[in-house]
Amino acid sequence: AQSVSQHNHHVILSEAASLELGCNYSYGGTVNLFWYVQYPGQHLQLLLKYFSGDPLVKGIKGFEAEFIKSKFSFNLRKPSVQWSDTAEYFCAVNGGYGQNFVFGPGTRLSVLP
Amino acid sequence: EAQVTQNPRYLITVTGKKLTVTCSQNMNHEYMSWYRQDPGLGLRQIYYSMNVEVTDKGDVPEGYKVSRKEKRNFPLILESPSPNQTSLYFCASSPLQGPNSPLHFGNGTRLTVT
Numbered sequence: 001a002q003s004v005s006q007h008n009h010h011v012i013l014s015e016a017a018s019l020e021l022g023c024n025y026s027y028g029g030t031v032n033l034f035w036y037v038q039y040p041g042q043h044l045q046l047l048l049k050y051f052s053g054d055p056l057v058k059g060i061k062g063f064e065a066e067f068i069k070s071k072f073s074f075n076l077r078k079p080s081v082q083w084s085d086t087a088e089y090f091c092a093v094n095g096g097y098g099q100n101f102v103f104g105p106g107t108r109l110s111v112l113p
Numbered sequence: 114e115a116q117v118t119q120n121p122r123y124l125i126t127v128t129g130k131k132l133t134v135t136c137s138q139n140m141n142h143e144y145m146s147w148y149r150q151d152p153g154l155g156l157r158q159i160y161y162s163m164n165v166e167v168t169d170k171g172d173v174p175e176g177y178k179v180s181r182k183e184k185r186n187f188p189l190i191l192e193s194p195s196p197n198q199t200s201l202y203f204c205a206s207s208p209l210q211g212p213n214s215p216l217h218f219g220n221g222t223r224l225t226v227t
Contacts, residue, residue: 032214034215034216036216042220043203043218043219043220043221044156044203044205044216044218045218046215046216049215051214090155090156092216094207094209094214096209098163098209099209100146100158100161100169100171101144101146101158101161101205101207101216103148103155103156103158104155105154105155106155106156
């Protein structure tokens with residue numbers, strides 16, 4: 001069965017610090033990978049996605065993620081976080097057409113002003 | 114506007130009183146899913162549907178029912194709600210094809226069962 005793990009439960013950073021959130025998945029076939037963000041009191045929104053091609057994908061708000069197939073990883077990065085990035089971040093995997101989505105447990109990011 | 118619409122946004126009910134949370138999408142998506150979100154437990158999938166008349170259990174289906182009689186609607190039914198079903202619920206949909214296949218989420222339904 002597919003599974004997704006996220007390395008950190010809660011990350012606390014100061015503004016302008018660099019961010020890297022880990023995501024690892026277990027799935028034997030081709031995967032589509034996603035990062036979602038949930039701001040306080042809101043629903044989940046797509047940050048970025050990987051389907052194929054360049055393993056370094058860029059998303060909204062300066063976020064990027066790198067797909068490393070050999071490590072089954074899809075880590076999220078941002079060079080300089082802002083207070084407004086305070087949110088919960090979810091990594092998700094889907095095996096393609098006809099396959100279910102699987103979410104990681106989420107990582108809460110707190111950015112201190 | 115392409116969207117997933119859940120109703121109601123907030124619901125307070127009593128134990129045992131049947132309720133339905135509606136979910137509708139206007140994007141002709143094949144895949145729809147229900148999640149509950151609880152503090153410290155992340156998103157847990159309740160049921161999902163790959164297409165009309167096709168539904169499958171997720172991680173936490175106990176106490177819930179769903180139906181998919183038409184493509185756009187995927188209601189979540191609690192036949193006899195209990196306090197442990199107090200939670201934030203999200204519906205989501207996806208076309209499950211290529212670059213447009215991310216999940217689109219509704220705004221959530223906060224349910225309190227007393």
